[in-house]
Amino acid sequence: NGSEEEKSGGNEKRTIKIGYLPITHAVPLFVEKELGKYENFDLELIKFGSWTELSDALNTGRIDGASMLITLAMKAKEQGIDVNAVALGHRDGNVVVVSKDISNVADLKGKSFAIPHKFSTQNVLLYQLLKQNGLKYEDVNVVELPPAEMPAALSEGRISGYVVAEPFGAVSVSLEKGKVLYQDKDIWENSIDCSLVLRSEFIEKEKELAQEFVNYYIEAGHFAEQKDAQVKDMLLNYMKVDQNVLDLSLEWISYDDLKINREDYEELASNLVEMGLFESPPAYEDFVDHSLIEKAK
Amino acid sequence: MIMMKNSKFLINAGIGFTILIVIWQFIAEVGGYESALFPPPSKVWEGILTLISDGTLLTHLQVSLSRFITGYLSAVIVAIALGLILGRIPLLWGVIDPIVQVLRPVSPIAWSPFIVLWFGIGDIPAIVIIFIAAFFPVLLSTVSAVRKVENTYIKVAQNFGIKKLELLRKIILPAVFPYIANGLHIAVGTAWIFLVSGEMVGSQSGLGYLIVDARNSMRLDLVMAGIIFIGIAGLILDKLVGLFESWINRIWGRQSA
Amino acid sequence: MIMMKNSKFLINAGIGFTILIVIWQFIAEVGGYESALFPPPSKVWEGILTLISDGTLLTHLQVSLSRFITGYLSAVIVAIALGLILGRIPLLWGVIDPIVQVLRPVSPIAWSPFIVLWFGIGDIPAIVIIFIAAFFPVLLSTVSAVRKVENTYIKVAQNFGIKKLELLRKIILPAVFPYIANGLHIAVGTAWIFLVSGEMVGSQSGLGYLIVDARNSMRLDLVMAGIIFIGIAGLILDKLVGLFESWINRIWGRQSA
Amino acid sequence: MVLEQPAMIQVRQVSKNYKKNNQDIQVLKDITFTVQKGEIISILGESGCGKSTLLNIIGGFEKATGGDVLLDGSKVNEPNRKCIMLFQNYGLLPWRTVLKNVELGLEKNIKNRKERKERALNYIQLVGLSGKENMFPHELSGGMQQRVGIARALAIQPELILLDEPFAALDTFNRYYLQNELLRIQEQEKTTMILVTHDIDEAIYLSDRIFIMHQNPGRIHREIKIHLTKPRDRSDGDFQHYRNIIFKEFHFNRPGNLLEFNI
Amino acid sequence: MVLEQPAMIQVRQVSKNYKKNNQDIQVLKDITFTVQKGEIISILGESGCGKSTLLNIIGGFEKATGGDVLLDGSKVNEPNRKCIMLFQNYGLLPWRTVLKNVELGLEKNIKNRKERKERALNYIQLVGLSGKENMFPHELSGGMQQRVGIARALAIQPELILLDEPFAALDTFNRYYLQNELLRIQEQEKTTMILVTHDIDEAIYLSDRIFIMHQNPGRIHREIKIHLTKPRDRSDGDFQHYRNIIFKEFHFNRPGNLLEFNI
Ligand SMILES: Nc1ncnc2c1ncn2[C@@H]1O[C@H](COP(=O)(O)OP(=O)(O)OP(=O)(O)O)[C@@H](O)[C@H]1O
Ligand SMILES: Nc1ncnc2c1ncn2[C@@H]1O[C@H](COP(=O)(O)OP(=O)(O)OP(=O)(O)O)[C@@H](O)[C@H]1O
Ligand SMILES: [Mg+2]
Ligand SMILES: [Mg+2]
Secondary structure (H helix, E strand, O other): OOOOOOOOOOOOOEEEEEEEOOOHHHHHHHHHHHHOOOOOEEEEEEEOOOHHHHHHHHHOOOOOEEEEEHHHHHHHHHOOOOEEEEEEOOEEOOEEEEEOOOOOHHHHOOOEEEEOOOOOHHHHHHHHHHHHOOOOHHHOEEEEOOHHHHHHHHHOOOOOEEEEOOOHHHHHHHOOOEEEEEEHHHHOOOOOOEEEEEEHHHHHHOHHHHHHHHHHHHHHHHHHOOOOHHHHHHHHOOOOOOHHHHHHHHHOEEOOOOOOOHHHHHHHHHHHHHOOOOOOOOOHHHHEOOHHHHHHO | OHHHHHHHHHHHHHHHHHHHHHHHHHHHHHHOOOOOOOOOHHHHHHHHHHHHHOOHHHHHHHHHHHHHHHHHHHHHHHHHHHHHHHHHOHHHHHHHHHHHHHHOOOOHHHHHHHHHHHHOOOHHHHHHHHHHHHHHHHHHHHHHHHHOOOHHHHHHHHHOOOOHHHHHHHHHHHHHHHHHHHHHHHHHHHHHHHHHHHOOOOOOOOHHHHHHHHHHOOOHHHHHHHHHHHHHHHHHHHHHHHHHHHHHHHHOOOOOO | OHHHHHHHHHHHHHHHHHHHHHHHHHHHHHHOOOOOOOOOHHHHHHHHHHHHHOOHHHHHHHHHHHHHHHHHHHHHHHHHHHHHHHHHOHHHHHHHHHHHHHHOOOOHHHHHHHHHHHHOOOHHHHHHHHHHHHHHHHHHHHHHHHHOOOHHHHHHHHHOOOOHHHHHHHHHHHHHHHHHHHHHHHHHHHHHHHHHHHOOOOOOOOHHHHHHHHHHOOOHHHHHHHHHHHHHHHHHHHHHHHHHHHHHHHHOOOOOO | OOOOOOOOEEEEEEEEEEEEOOEEEEEEEEEEEEEOOOOEEEEEOOOOOOHHHHHHHHHOOOOOOEEEEEEOOEEOOOOOOOEEEEOOOOOOOOOOOHHHHHHHHHOOOOOOHHHHHHHHHHHHHHOOOOOOOOOOHHHOOHHHHHHHHHHHHHHOOOOEEEEEOOOOOOOHHHHHHHHHHHHHHHHHHOOEEEEEEOOHHHHHHHOOEEEEEEOOOEEEEEEEEOOOOOOOOOOOHHHHHHHHHHHHHOOOOOHHHHOOOOO | OOOOOOOOEEEEEEEEEEEEOOEEEEEEEEEEEEEOOOOEEEEEOOOOOOHHHHHHHHHOOOOOOEEEEEEOOEEOOOOOOOEEEEOOOOOOOOOOOHHHHHHHHHOOOOOOHHHHHHHHHHHHHHOOOOOOOOOOHHHOOHHHHHHHHHHHHHHOOOOEEEEEOOOOOOOHHHHHHHHHHHHHHHHHHOOEEEEEEOOHHHHHHHOOEEEEEEOOOEEEEEEEEOOOOOOOOOOOHHHHHHHHHHHHHOOOOOHHHHOOOOO
16 A cells, blocks of 8 residues: 655655556566566556456546556546556457356357456457357346456356456366356457556656656566466466466466557457447547557567 | 425425535536546536436336345344344344354455355345345344343233233334334445445446446446435435334334434 | 353354354355355365464454544544534534435445545545444434433533533533444444445455455455454454443443443 | 131242342342232332332242242242233333223133123223223323223233332322222222332222331331221321321331431 | 512413414413512422423523513523522433532532532532442432432522422332421521422422412412421321311312312
C-alpha cells in the first residue's frame, strides 16, 4: 500500500504506480520490477482484485498506468478519460476450456459459458468462435464470472466452458476437470488482449520517465520469453500457483512481440461494434501511442 | 392521521432531497470533476429517465425483488422457527451460540467461492447470500427474545397446562414478536445491502448487476441512478416490514409505538 | 463467577466446533470434492499454521484492525454527537431522516467508484467504507433513544435549571447509553463484515485482501483460513464492545443484564 | 372448620432456601397451616418476607426445600389447573382479547367453539365486563384487567385461587371496588382463596383468617381470626378493633420509635 | 393563615384542555386556591381526575389553558428551582450515586466540590441514609430511593415541594415509615408542600388541609381542614372521624351500591 507521499519533489525519485491483476498477461511487468534495472524512478506494482476496481483507480488518476484489458481502456477513452495503450501485455495465452462432455463448438448450444468481463477480448473470442461454427451469440448462455470462480463452476457442471486469462484455464486442465477446446490463435490470429495502458498526462508531462519505463518493459518481455526457472521464480512472487499449472499456462503465451498492430486493433474494434458493445471505439491514432515502443527498439 | 403523517414525511423528504441535490450540484461544479467520473444531478436524472423508459429498470427491479423476497422470507421463517426452539433449549443453544458468533461477522461475500461451488450461478447464489445476511439477525433476536419472555406468561401457561408446541405457538411466539420485529427490520436492511454484492457473483440481472454493469461500462451516471433506485427500494421494503409489523400488532392487540 | 462463565463458554465452543469440523470433514469426503475446490479441515489447518508462522496473518490482521478501529471509532463519535443533537431537534431530524433512510439501504460497496474518486486507494477507502457501515446504525439508535428518553429525567433537569450542552452531557447521554450500546454492537458487526468488501477496493493488505488474493490464487484453503480469522476477530471485537459496555454500565451504575 | 372434614390445603413444615453468592439464605422456615374449603385466607407481611415464595410453592411453581403441600390430600409437584394463580400485574396475555384470554384455560377441554365462548362470556358477565369482550388488555384500566384475570381463573372452576397482591397496582378507590367485587363473586362461587397482601385493611376486609408473617427467615408469627359478618364496613368500630391489633403487631401506632426498623 | 400575610401560592381560575382526536377535552375547570407558607396541602381524587395535570401546572411543567399560578406573587411560566417536584417513580438518575444525585441541583451554584459534598451529605443524613451515599439507586429499596429524592429536593432549599403520589409505589409498611419521616423533616425545614394522592389515610395523616377533587372536568369539590396535632395516631378515634367524612364523600361505607360507579 502507500498511495500517499505522491509528490515529494526534490531529489526524491518519482514512484510510478502501475496496477495489475495476478495473471500471466501481466508478466512483463513482474519481470521488469524483479530485474529492477530502471534508474530514474521507482516502480510500484499495485495488485487489484478485479478489473472493475483496477479501472476505477486508473480512471480517477490514482495510478499512472495498468496492465489491463485493452477493451476496458477503450471504454474509458470513449467516455472521455485520457489514457493511451502503449504496448501489449502478451500475445495469445487465452484458451477455451470446456468440460469433458463437450467435444465441439456445436455442443455448447444452450449451455452456460463464462467470460471474465463483458468488455473483454475473451468475449470477442467467444463471439468469433460461435460465428465461425455457425452459431449465434444468443445460442449460448453467456455469464460473467470472476475468473477465480470459473474452475469451480466448471467442475460442478454449473458452466460448460469458459475463456479467460491464465492461469485459470490451466487450473481446470491440471485438475482434469476440463480440456482445451481451442487456443485463441486458432480462432483469431494475433488477437490482442491485455495491454500496458498509461494515463496521457503521464506520457506527456513525464516523457522521459515514461520512455525509460517502456524501454525496460519491452526488455522484460524478451527476458520473460525464455520462460526458464528464473522467470518462473519471479512470477511466483506475484501469482501463487502450482508449478505445473504455471508451466501449462506459459506454454500458451508469448511476450516477445508487444506491438499493437493497426489491423489487429481495428479487427477488435469492428468486432466490438458488431457485438453492440461500442458505438464509436476510439480511433487507432488517438488511442494507441506507439511513439514509446518505437523508440524502445 | 396516517395521511397527515405521510404528507408531512413527504414534505420533509422534499426539502431534504432538494438540499442534497443543491449540495451535489455545487460539489460537481466547484470540484471541477470530469462528468464521466462524477456525474452532476442533471446527467443522473437523464440516466434515471432512460432506465425507466427503456424498461431496464423494471426488469432488474423485478428480478432483484423476487430474489430478495425468496431469500428473505425463507431466512425469516427458518430463523424464527429455529430461534423459538433453540431459545427454549439453553443447553443446545450453548453449543450452537459460539458457532453462530464466529460465522456471523463473516461477510457473505467471503463465502462466494464456496457458494458458487455449491449453488452455481444465476439466481441461487444471490438468494443464498441474502439468506445468510438475513438469517443471523433474526435468529439472534428471536433466541434472545425467547430467553427473556416474561416469566408470568410462562407461569400462566403452566398453570393452564399449556405445553410444548402449543406453548411455542400460543404463548412464546406472540410474546416475542415485538422483539423479533426489531430483528426483522435489521435483517431487511442488511439483506438488501448485500443484494448488490450478491448480484455481483455470476448474476446477469438485478439491481446489483445493473450497478456493476454500469460501472464496467464506465457509466457512473447510471451507477448513481442505480444507487438511488436501491436506496428507494430499500426504504420501501423497510416500510413494508413496518406495515407487516403494525398489522400483526393490531391483530395481537399491541399499541402501536 | 466471570471465570466460570468463560470456562463454560469455552467448553461449549469446543463441543460446537468439534461437531462442525466433523460435519465439514464428512461433507468433504462424501461430496468427493477436489480438495482444491473444497478444502478439508486438515488442509485448512495447515493453511492456518502457514499463515501464522510466516507472519502473513499478523501483518494483515494488524492492518485490518487499525483501519477498523479508525473507521469505527470516528463513526461512533460522530454519530453519537450528531445523534444527540439531531434527536433534540425534531424539525431538523424530520428533514434529514428521509435522506438517511434512502442512503442507509445502499451497500457501501456500491459507492466504491466514488470512494476511489475522492479517497483514492489504500487505507482511506477501506476506512471510509467502515465508517459508512458503522455510522448509520449508531446514528439511528442514538436519535431514536434520545427521542424516547424518559420524560421524568428531562423534567428533573428542567426543574434544576440544567439546559443545553449540560443537559446533553449530564442527562441525555447517560440516559440513552444502554440503547446506544445496542447500536454499537450492530455497528461493530456490520462494519467488520464490510471490511472484507472494503479491502477489496484496491487495498494491498488486510484480511479482506488476504481472502481476495487467496481466491485469485485459487487457494481455497487459505480463503477458508481467512474466513475463520475474520470470524474469530469479529467475535473478539464484539466482545470488546461488550466489555466497554459493561464498564460504562458499572461506572454509571446500571445492573449488568 | 369442623375438624372431621379433611382440610383442602395442608402446608406441612415447608421451608425454602435460596443460594446467593454461594451462601444458603433461608427464606421460609417451618411454615405449617391448613385451609378449609370455601375459606378466604390472608398472608400479611412486609416486603421481602417470603409471601410470594410461599404462594409459589403452594401453587407448584417452585419446589420447597423441605416439607410438602397437599391439595385435597395429594401432593402438589407442579402447577395444575386445580389451583390458579392471580398475579399483581394481572398476567393477561396482551395479544389476546378479553374473550380469548378467558377462553385460554378452556381450549384444552372444551373443543366446541360455541360452548367455550358461552362459558367464557358467562364469567365475563360475572365480573361485570359484558360488552368489553373484544377489547385488548391495554385498552382496559388496571381494575378491569384484574377482573379479566379473575374471570379467567374462575372459568375453569378451580378448587383454589391464589392471589399475589392482586390489587396492589390499583389506586385506593379501584382497590375498594374490586375488593367488594371479589367478595360478591366468592359468595356466589364458593371458591377457596389464599391471598397475599401488605395492605392491612384489605386483609381485614376480605379474610376469614389472617396469618401474620415475619421475616428473616419468613415464618408465621400469628394467626388472627376475623369474627365479622361480610360484607364488612371499613369505617365500623369492630373493623378498627382489628386494625388496632395488627397495628400493634407491627408497632405502627406509636410513630416515635419507627426509625429503629430496618428499612 | 393570617389573612394579611400574602399567600405563597395562588392558583387562580386555572383550567386546562387537551386535544384528543380533534376534540377538546376539559381536564381542569376553574381551580382556585391559595397555600400559605409552611402548610402541607393534599389533593385527593380518583385516578384520571387531573391531579397530576394540576401539579404540573403549578410547577410550570405545563401551561394552563386559562388562569394562572403565582408563586410569591410572581407568575410561574416555566420550571424553576424555587419549586421542586417529587415523582412517584422517584425521578432519580440511575447513573448517579446517591451522593451525585443529591448534588445534582447544587452543581450550578456551589462550584467548590468540598462544600457541595458537605451540603449534600448533610441532607443525606437528614433523610437517614448516611453510609449509603456511594450506592446506586438500583441498589436501594423503593423507600430509600424516595428518601434520596426528598434529600435532593431539600438540598437546594426550595420554597415549595410538589409531591405526585410520592409513596404510591411502596408497600403499606414502608409508606407508613416514610410518611412519618416526611413529617419529621417538614417540622425541621418548614418547607411548604403540595401533595397529590389517592390514599385517604395518607392525606389525613399528613395534611393541614385536604382538597377533594372530582372529575369530568377535574374540579375542587370540597376543602377539609384537619384539626389534629401532629404527629397523629392512625388508630385514633379523631382520625376515624375524618376517614368517615371522606368515605362518605366517596360513598365507600355502603358497599352495596358500588357497581354504579364508572370504573
Ligand atoms: N430466585 C431467587 N433467588 C434468590 N433469592 C430469591 C429468589 N426469589 C426470592 N428471593 C428472595 O427471597 C425473599 C423473599 O422473596 P419474596 O418475593 O417471596 O418476598 P415477598 O414477601 O413476596 O415480597 P414483596 O412484597 O416485595 O413481593 C427475598 O429476600 C428475595 O430476595
Ligand atoms: N398529554 C395529554 N394529552 C391528552 N390527554 C391527557 C394528557 N395528559 C393527561 N391527559 C388526560 O387528562 C386526564 C387527567 O390526567 P392526570 O394524569 O392529570 O390524572 P391523575 O389524576 O394524575 O391520574 P392518576 O391518579 O392516574 O395519576 C386524564 O383523563 C388523561 O387521559
Ligand atoms: Mg411478592
Ligand atoms: Mg397522576
